[in-house]
Amino acid sequence: MSTSIRIAIDVMGGDRGPRCIIPAALRSLSLYPSLHITLVGAADVVEPLLADADFDRLSFRPAREQILADDPPASVLRGKRDASMRIALELVRDGQVDGCLSAGNTGALMVLARAVLGTLEGIRRPAIMAALPVSGRLCHVLDLGANVDCPADQLVEFAIMGAAAAAELSGGSAPRVGLLNIGSETHKGNRQVREAAALLQACPALNYVGPIEGDGLFRGEADVVVCDGFVGNVLLKASEGVAGYLQAELRSAVAGSWLLRWLAPLVLHATRRTRERHDPARYNGASLLGLRGVVMKSHGAADEGAILAAIGHTVRACEARLPERIAGRIRECRSTL
Amino acid sequence: MSTSIRIAIDVMGGDRGPRCIIPAALRSLSLYPSLHITLVGAADVVEPLLADADFDRLSFRPAREQILADDPPASVLRGKRDASMRIALELVRDGQVDGCLSAGNTGALMVLARAVLGTLEGIRRPAIMAALPVSGRLCHVLDLGANVDCPADQLVEFAIMGAAAAAELSGGSAPRVGLLNIGSETHKGNRQVREAAALLQACPALNYVGPIEGDGLFRGEADVVVCDGFVGNVLLKASEGVAGYLQAELRSAVAGSWLLRWLAPLVLHATRRTRERHDPARYNGASLLGLRGVVMKSHGAADEGAILAAIGHTVRACEARLPERIAGRIRECRSTL
Incomplete structure (x- = not known):
């Protein structure tokens, strides 16, 4: 990572919430020396979890509201103007960060991202x-x-x-x-x-x-x-x-087998690399493509390792300037279609 | 199996053809003592394979033509009136057998089955x-x-x-x-x-x-x-x-692991039952439902064991008188909808 990358993370989404997402964010700052993170969430929940954190590349943006897993996507557009998910997207829109990550309600993220960031020219829907x-x-x-x-x-x-x-x-x-x-x-x-x-x-x-x-x-x-x-x-x-x-x-x-119970540690050891390569946590992080900004969605059930992987994917999408690349590719294809 | 069940088998379909399907049919006659099978296929291919067979519950119906894997479904309706697949379906229609099995072209089987047998009342398409x-x-x-x-x-x-x-x-x-x-x-x-x-x-x-x-x-x-x-x-x-x-x-x-290569025979032995339970061959045989007769489709790549499983599914569908059961259930549901 040559130049600095700034991302916003909505810490209120997902099944495990801030207690899982914040430790993952802190670990990612150690992994990526040029990464700057803005955490977005409820002050009373987030601030205690940051008590021991002393990264100068970490900032916090309080949000008074939160999108819930069962909020109908259509309703989040009108209400909850101060929801952490929306604020993270607005930070992208305003150029304060290069991209954002949320583990919250997928439908709501899609609707809000489209409304806040807009789609690239030539793309109807993300x-x-x-x-x-x-x-x-x-x-x-x-x-x-x-x-x-x-x-x-x-x-x-x-x-x-x-x-x-x-x-x-x-x-x-x-x-x-x-x-x-x-x-x-x-x-x-x-x-x-x-x-x-x-x-x-x-x-x-x-x-x-x-x-x-x-x-x-x-x-x-x-x-x-x-x-x-x-x-x-x-x-x-x-x-x-x-x-x-x-x-x-x-x-x-x-x-159900004494033989397999006895062999299990050996087999687990010998298949460690294969199992690691297929660990679903490694592949956590789905991109919302077609937007005027990088937006990454983590699985709601993600644990700390899976959130860390999704942060990595967000960083790479920002480094690659993915929205600009997509816009360029669309112009190229339109001219030849 | 209390009463006798009669099925027709199109031996010309599938990747392995009669050399795989006929031995499976012969084995099924030993397994199901009340089963009668009519094999349908090209005389010059089938008859040599039956030379040693002495089942009185086996008969052969020659067919001069064969539906190929790449025959467009629409074309099989007009041409190939003497194809083995069509003849097997006609044996069902004419009441000479209770059901039929083919490992051939799925699209062609669907189109021919619908044309030859027709759909049950209240069912638009199988x-x-x-x-x-x-x-x-x-x-x-x-x-x-x-x-x-x-x-x-x-x-x-x-x-x-x-x-x-x-x-x-x-x-x-x-x-x-x-x-x-x-x-x-x-x-x-x-x-x-x-x-x-x-x-x-x-x-x-x-x-x-x-x-x-x-x-x-x-x-x-x-x-x-x-x-x-x-x-x-x-x-x-x-x-x-x-x-x-x-x-x-x-x-x-x-x-890639000497340890696993060494353990493999033990692990294979200990997981035999789990692996058998998930052997795809066991589940070979898809039902075409909604027709006025039992029609079973085998996977084209089926081996002898898989064909044997599909014959078993055909026998059970015939024993259950599946088309009549479906027709009854449709009447019941229509009356309450």
């Missing part, structure tokens, strides 16, 4: 993107739930944003872009997907590799996979569900 | 259903790819068919029916799903348990999960993809 570990690399998948019905040209916007983000965050100048579908034949899929496939094929600025099926994604067949937010959300949660289910089955097999 | 192993039980998921765009009342048809099938195949009189969604709040999901949720809530003949997310499905939160065929197909393939990916990662961890 999308949520996360990176999944597949076959030794990362696959960037979007949208993961912000947009449940997507016409073809919106899927193309996702492809352009995802390609820009993958190039900046994972390296490589021409990330392979795939469209999630249920078969490789051109008649497969719904109307939106078939139309989007035709548009993507006609865009020379993208390295479009064609349809990707649910299993092909996990075989690493693309660096970016585009889908509507309903499908993407189901895909993401089902993948987490399968992984969690198989883990639970293995644990119960271990519990 | 759906594809499979059972996934989750938390010690089975979860029946539909649709898995036959219908990419589904209005709300079609999702309700899936729920009724899935509930009837789950009750017959897995036991239990009131299977819990869930609707796949991306959150539990009523504003979540697309229009079709929100409308379907309202219709399902108003149907006392179904044990509707509400929205199920991708991870909840694998926690066993429902016995039947309903979704459109695009989402279902992505869910199924992504689940297979994650499981396959994790297996490959474990294999590579074993290959």
Whole structure:
């Protein structure tokens, strides 16, 4: 990190709240020497937790209100003008920080981010993107739930944003872009997907590799996979569900066998690197793309290590000046479409 | 199996064809003493493979044509009147067998089954259903790819068919029916799903348990999960993809560690039952529901064991008289909706 990066963190969101997020923020200041953090939250909760902190790169911005997990997204626009989530976004808008992170209500963050920051030129609605570990690399998948019905040209916007983000965050100048579908034949899929496939094929600025099926994604067949937010959300949660289910089955097999109970420490030791590489905490942090600023969403259930990972992703998105890169890529693609 | 069950098997479909399907059929005759099988396929291929078979419960029906994996579904309706897949379906229609099984082109099977057998009263289009192993039980998921765009009342048809099938195949009189969604709040999901949720809530003949997310499905939160065929197909393939990916990662961890290579035989022995319980071959066989007859689809890549499992599922669906049960459940639900 050459120049200083400033980020705001909404400490009031997530299942574990400030007691988890603030220690993670303090650890990140040690990890990233040029990072400046503004914590945003309730003074009576945050200040006691900062009593022993002596970082000069840490500041605090009090907020009198808080967005709750069950606040309907539409209602947060009118009320709660002094909510920590909104203030963090306003710090981005006003240029006081380069980006922000929240573990709060996803729908509310999406609505507020769009209202406070606005979308980039040529982008109608932001999308949520996360990176999944597949076959030794990362696959960037979007949208993961912000947009449940997507016409073809919106899927193309996702492809352009995802390609820009993958190039900046994972390296490589021409990330392979795939469209999630249920078969490789051109008649497969719904109307939106078939139309989007035709548009993507006609865009020379993208390295479009064609349809990707649910299993092909996990075989690493693309660096970016585009889908509507309903499908993407189901895909993401089902993948987490399968992984969690198989883990639970293995644990119960271990519990039920004296041999496995005896071998477990050896096996755990020998598989440590593989398990670390797939620790969900490492991949915590979904980008809200298409906004005039960096906005990162942490999983609500994130623990301290997972929040630390999400702070790292926020720092990298700020360093890469992701919104500017996306805006540039959109201009490039529009001129060739 | 008390009374005799007669099924037709299209031996020409699938990646491995008759050399895999015929041995599986012969094994199934030993397993199910009241089973009668009619093999349908090319005489020059099938007859040599039957040279040593002396079952009196086995018959052969020659077919001069074959549906290929890349035949467009629409084209199989007009041409190939003598294809093995079509003949197997005609044997069901004419009452010569109780049900049929094919490992061939899914789209073609769907189109031909609908044309040859017709749908049950009150069902517009058939759906594809499979059972996934989750938390010690089975979860029946539909649709898995036959219908990419589904209005709300079609999702309700899936729920009724899935509930009837789950009750017959897995036991239990009131299977819990869930609707796949991306959150539990009523504003979540697309229009079709929100409308379907309202219709399902108003149907006392179904044990509707509400929205199920991708991870909840694998926690066993429902016995039947309903979704459109695009989402279902992505869910199924992504689940297979994650499981396959994790297996490959474990294999590579074993290959890279002398300790794990040394422990592998012990671990494989101790996890045998868990691994058998999750062997994909066991769950091979997807039902085409909503037709006037039992039609089962095997995975194209199925090996002999997987075909054997699919024959078992076909036998059980015939024993349960699944089409009649579904028709009855539809009448019951229509009268209360």
